[in-house]
Amino acid sequence: MAKIGVIGSGTWGTALAVLLSGNGHQAELWSAVPAEVEALTATRRHPNLGDTPIPENIRITGDLQEAMEEKELLVLSVPSVYVRETAGKMAPFLKKGQVVTNVAKGIEDGSLKTLSEVIEEELPAACVTVLSGPSHAEEVSRGLPTTCVAGAHKKEDAELVQSLFMSRVFRVYTSPDMLGIELGGALKNVIALAAGIADGLGCGDNTKAALITRGIAEITRLGTVMGGRPETFSGLTGIGDLIVTCASMHSRNRRAGILIGKGYTMEEAMKEVNMVVEGVYSARAARALSEKYQVSMPIVEQVNQVLFEGKSAKDALYELMLRDRRMENSDLVWKA
Numbered sequence: 001m002a003k004i005g006v007i008g009s010g011t012w013g014t015a016l017a018v019l020l021s022g023n024g025h026q027a028e029l030w031s032a033v034p035a036e037v038e039a040l041t042a043t044r045r046h047p048n049l050g051d052t053p054i055p056e057n058i059r060i061t062g063d064l065q066e067a068m069e070e071k072e073l074l075v076l077s078v079p080s081v082y083v084r085e086t087a088g089k090m091a092p093f094l095k096k097g098q099v100v101t102n103v104a105k106g107i108e109d110g111s112l113k114t115l116s117e118v119i120e121e122e123l124p125a126a127c128v129t130v131l132s133g134p135s136h137a138e139e140v141s142r143g144l145p146t147t148c149v150a151g152a153h154k155k156e157d158a159e160l161v162q163s164l165f166m167s168r169v170f171r172v173y174t175s176p177d178m179l180g181i182e183l184g185g186a187l188k189n190v191i192a193l194a195a196g197i198a199d200g201l202g203c204g205d206n207t208k209a210a211l212i213t214r215g216i217a218e219i220t221r222l223g224t225v226m227g228g229r230p231e232t233f234s235g236l237t238g239i240g241d242l243i244v245t246c247a248s249m250h251s252r253n254r255r256a257g258i259l260i261g262k263g264y265t266m267e268e269a270m271k272e273v274n275m276v277v278e279g280v281y282s283a284r285a286a287r288a289l290s291e292k293y294q295v296s297m298p299i300v301e302q303v304n305q306v307l308f309e310g311k312s313a314k315d316a317l318y319e320l321m322l323r324d325r326r327m328e329n330s331d332l333v334w335k336a
């Protein structure tokens with residue numbers, strides 16, 4: 001039995017605390033929002049997780065020091081925009097060498113840093129790791145079989161995360177490619193917005209398959225130029241996560257995209273979904289990275305134009321369809 005602090009009691013942090021508690025660990029769940037601490041303590045339910053009870057042995061607290069004290073692992077589960085601020089607040093209580101696992105998916109706006117890089121800046125004494133993969137909280141909390149990848153610089157840190165989370169319904173692999181894992185997790189949300197927009201426009205399965213396939217091509221092009229491994233983008237945290245987020249009605253990004261495709265503005269769609277839609281924040285960062293690294297990302301570009309420049313979803317779709325004619329893979333060569 002390990003003591004684990006889950007820092008962030010949103011849908012995902014709560015589902016992970018329930019999973020860890022089911023694995024026999026003592027989980028403590030922290031929230032920055034006092035009203036959330038009160039409501040979760042009173043109801044022992046998370047509003048987005050249906051009837052799943054939060055077991056009585058999970059302590060819910062607004063006291064960060066208490067949530068971090070004597071913990072073998074700290075799971076950082078706040079949305080990406082709060083990662084720097086929250087990691088900064090954790091700094092005074094962090095013990096040297098304490099393992100911190102980030103589970104948020106994003107890229108910091110402006111700095112274009114991955115979230116583990118942000119955490120390493122704020123918590124230089126921590127051993128920073130990540131956990132990512134195709135894993136909707138709504139299904140994990142119900143014990144539906146799910147697979148993820150624990151990424152770390154050091155093998156033993158990845159294996160610690162693997163051993164604490166692994167169960168008969170939650171299989172965890174390990175990987176040293178933290179950069180590839182994090183880029184896949186952040187960038188798939190932008191493609192999921194495009195997939196949702198296509199759904200909202202009334203497109204079909206052919207369109208969805210095209211967006212997933214060309215989407216992973218964009219993610220892999222950028223990710224490998226930045227130093228991620230191609231194998232990672234064809235694995236669980238790359239194509240795996242992209243498939244689930246483009247196909248599932250649990251996906252916040254896809255749902256926001258559907259509304260935008262139906263004519264909602266970005267702000268209206270985010271309000272309606274009422275949970276964090278990370279792709280909206282990652283879209284701008286993805287476009288900036290594609291410019292910085294001179295990598296073509298046409299889907300990312302069109303999503304940006306729809307979200308931030310008032311372009312109609314239909315125009316964006318037809319512009320993608322009528323781009324310059326090209327080979328599917330320009331590395332292939334024709335026989336003479």
Ligand SMILES: NC(=O)C1=CN([C@@H]2O[C@H](COP(=O)(O)OP(=O)(O)OC[C@H]3O[C@@H](n4cnc5c(N)ncnc54)[C@H](O)[C@@H]3O)[C@@H](O)[C@H]2O)C=CC1
Pocket residue numbers: 008009010011012013031032033036048077078079080082086103104105106135136137138274275276278
């Ligand atoms: N929901 C899911 O199925 C999954 C979510 N993720 C990632 O986990 C992260 C969190 O997502 P969710 O839990 O779904 O979000 P959510 O929308 O359910 O929760 C948002 C949370 O933000 C917190 N918050 C508000 N103000 C804050 C502040 N100033 N400082 C710190 N926290 C604050 C609130 O406590 C609230 O619980 C995201 O990056 C998401 O992409 C990753 C895998 C699965």
Ligand SMILES: O=C(CO)COP(=O)(O)O
Pocket residue numbers: 105133134135136189192241244245250251252253254
């Ligand atoms: O990353 C996630 C599932 O792996 C959650 O994000 P979405 O809800 O947008 O799919």
